[in-house]
Amino acid sequence: MTVPSQGPLRRILIVGGGTAGWMAACALNQAVRAGGTRVELVESDAIGTVGVGEATVPPIRQFNQDIGLDEATFIKATQGTFKLGIEFQDWRATGTRFFHGFGDYIVNAGPFSTLNHWLVARDLVGEAAGDFDAYHMAAVMARAGRFAAPDNDPRSPYYYFNYAFHFDAGLYARLLRTKAEAEGVTRHEGRIVATDLHPETGHIRSVRLDDGRDLSADLFIDCSGFIALLADKALGERFIDYGHWLPVDRAWAVPCASVGPPSPYTRATALEAGWQWRIPLQHRTGNGYVFSTAHVTEDAARARLLANLDGQALDEPRLLRFRTGRRERFWARNCVAIGLSSGFVEPLESTSISLIQGGITRLISLLPDLSFNPGLAAEYNRVQALEFDRIRDFIILHYALTQRDDTAFWRERRGMALPDTLAYRIETFRETGHVVLLNEETFVAPSWQALFIGLGLIPKRRDPLMAAQRREEIIETLRLRRTSLASAAQRLPTHAAFLARLGMTE
Ligand code: FAD
Numbered sequence: 001m002t003v004p005s006q007g008p009l010r011r012i013l014i015v016g017g018g019t020a021g022w023m024a025a026c027a028l029n030q031a032v033r034a035g036g037t038r039v040e041l042v043e044s045d046a047i048g049t050v051g052v053g054e055a056t057v058p059p060i061r062q063f064n065q066d067i068g069l070d071e072a073t074f075i076k077a078t079q080g081t082f083k084l085g086i087e088f089q090d091w092r093a094t095g096t097r098f099f100h101g102f103g104d105y106i107v108n109a110g111p112f113s114t115l116n117h118w119l120v121a122r123d124l125v126g127e128a129a130g131d132f133d134a135y136h137m138a139a140v141m142a143r144a145g146r147f148a149a150p151d152n153d154p155r156s157p158y159y160y161f162n163y164a165f166h167f168d169a170g171l172y173a174r175l176l177r178t179k180a181e182a183e184g185v186t187r188h189e190g191r192i193v194a195t196d197l198h199p200e201t202g203h204i205r206s207v208r209l210d211d212g213r214d215l216s217a218d219l220f221i222d223c224s225g226f227i228a229l230l231a232d233k234a235l236g237e238r239f240i241d242y243g244h245w246l247p248v249d250r251a252w253a254v255p256c257a258s259v260g261p262p263s264p265y266t267r268a269t270a271l272e273a274g275w276q277w278r279i280p281l282q283h284r285t286g287n288g289y290v291f292s293t294a295h296v297t298e299d300a301a302r303a304r305l306l307a308n309l310d311g312q313a314l315d316e317p318r319l320l321r322f323r324t325g326r327r328e329r330f331w332a333r334n335c336v337a338i339g340l341s342s343g344f345v346e347p348l349e350s351t352s353i354s355l356i357q358g359g360i361t362r363l364i365s366l367l368p369d370l371s372f373n374p375g376l377a378a379e380y381n382r383v384q385a386l387e388f389d390r391i392r393d394f395i396i397l398h399y400a401l402t403q404r405d406d407t408a409f410w411r412e413r414r415g416m417a418l419p420d421t422l423a424y425r426i427e428t429f430r431e432t433g434h435v436v437l438l439n440e441e442t443f444v445a446p447s448w449q450a451l452f453i454g455l456g457l458i459p460k461r462r463d464p465l466m467a468a469q470r471r472e473e474i475i476e477t478l479r480l481r482r483t484s485l486a487s488a489a490q491r492l493p494t495h496a497a498f499l500a501r502l503g504m505t506e
Pocket of ligand 1: 015016017018019020021042043044045047048049050051052054055056169190191192193223224225226227229251253288320322338339340341347350351352353354
């Protein structure tokens with residue numbers, strides 16, 4: 001029997017230099033360099049990266065902070081803007097809209113949640129209770145085109161919201177590359193043409209470049225994008241397809257000229273066979289139509305996108321092909337797949353980069369030594385799979401509750417069978433108003449509430465404790481909250497003025 005080697009990893013090789021590769025390079029290098037482990041990265045300029053204009057969720061703030069990337073520097077270098085959430089147009093039915101804001105609804109409503117108050121007020125006064133969005137500071141600020149950082153004081157109206165960013169992913173990868181190289185990461189340029197596996201253990205020994213060089217390592221991180229050079233091509237790790245729930249499989253992406261100041265939110269508009277994103281950057285607006293080729297041709301989708309832009313197209317639309325799903329095992333043998341090689345869920349809630357971040361953070365906390373204890377990979381795979389599947393459920397929810405029946409795409413979405421985990425969450429909310437939550441989810445109760453209510457799912461039950469509240473008081477409390485949030489938003493700078501204060505041009 002061979003005794004497993006001991007001791008720390010000597011070399012980690014990251015395959016791929018897109019957003020995933022350079023995020024992994026920065027964070028891993030900072031974690032392991034003191035222990036003497038070298039981090040290297042190989043990428044091919046000729047192949048390039050996905051990098052369309054991108055939107056994120058709030059945890060990216062923590063990632064940047066952890067790697068020592070100052071927010072103003074980041075915004076400036078990536079043409080970034082601030083994102084308070086996503087406005088969904090035409091999802092429940094054409095002509096409807098709702099906002100999924102980051103952070104929480106204003107919760108200082110005594111012991112009861114904003115949702116409990118709002119439901120009772122709605123029973124009493126109908127539409128006069130206002131939209132549920134009107135009680136979320138992020139939504140109110142976004143619609144007023146305002147932005148400022150949150151306050152630390154829970155008594156402040158600016159306490160409950162959170163934010164993320166829109167940015168040019170290509171510029172972000174470039175910024176991270178400069179930082180990683182300055183901190184000691186070695187970059188190799190070249191195209192990988194072969195992979196060599198250890199005949200006994202099946203571990204990857206090295207990758208061969210087109211110029212004949214071999215790059216060996218103890219641990220390989222597959223950040224090669226959809227091609228999944230190591231996880232799929234070399235190791236044949238199984239892919240679990242989500243396509244029967246999420247049939248979109250293509251996107252046309254095109255930047256257009258900005259027609260006004262950048263809005264501090266993403267817009268996702270439901271179209272006939274998918275949906276369109278609008279992501280404002282400082283210098284342009286990113287747009288894309290994510291669609292299902294079973295329901296619309298590529299040509300028709302391209303024309304639809306071009307007809308639906310705010311400003312003049314700045315480039316030819318670019319077609320991206322993808323498959324929705326995830327690896328069964330993200331970490332197999334001595335290789336961990338992170339980024340598009342590990343799986344992909346359509347970018348409706350901007351979750352890919354947060355899955356990358358989660359993967360990197362988890363890998364650092366479960367970092368193997370040369371013995372590669374299998375328990376580490378098992379735990380990594382368990383949690384990463386949960387993360388993917390929960391995000392999958394959250395994305396399916398956007399379609400599952402639609403009332404649209406104007407095209408085959410939407411009629412099929414209305415009637416589709418759901419994953420049991422999602423069916424249970426929907427049923428529990430419908431019957432009780434309670435959001436089922438599991439540990440450490442990316443999306444917590446306010447996000448699920450925003451979607452349920454925004455898509456028209458009003459729970460049947462009211463909290464019995466609300467019966468003790470005077471009706472007039474409930475209505476008056478909500479009215480005051482609504483007006484105070486609206487006026488608090490107006491006291492903030494515009495998003496453009498806030499960017500200008502950071503040194504960006506107004
Ligand atoms: P890639 O960017 O594809 O990088 C792959 C790397 O591998 C490249 O450096 C390439 O050179 C290298 N490589 C490949 N083959 C070889 C080879 N043979 N030899 C050497 N090197 C090789 N995410 C979000 O968080 N928010 C969004 O709004 C968002 N929108 C998206 C919209 C669309 C339509 C798509 C498809 C994705 C979107 N994503 C979004 C996902 C996001 O783009 C990716 O998760 C992110 O860019 C990471 O990609 P990656 O680094 O895994 O792969």
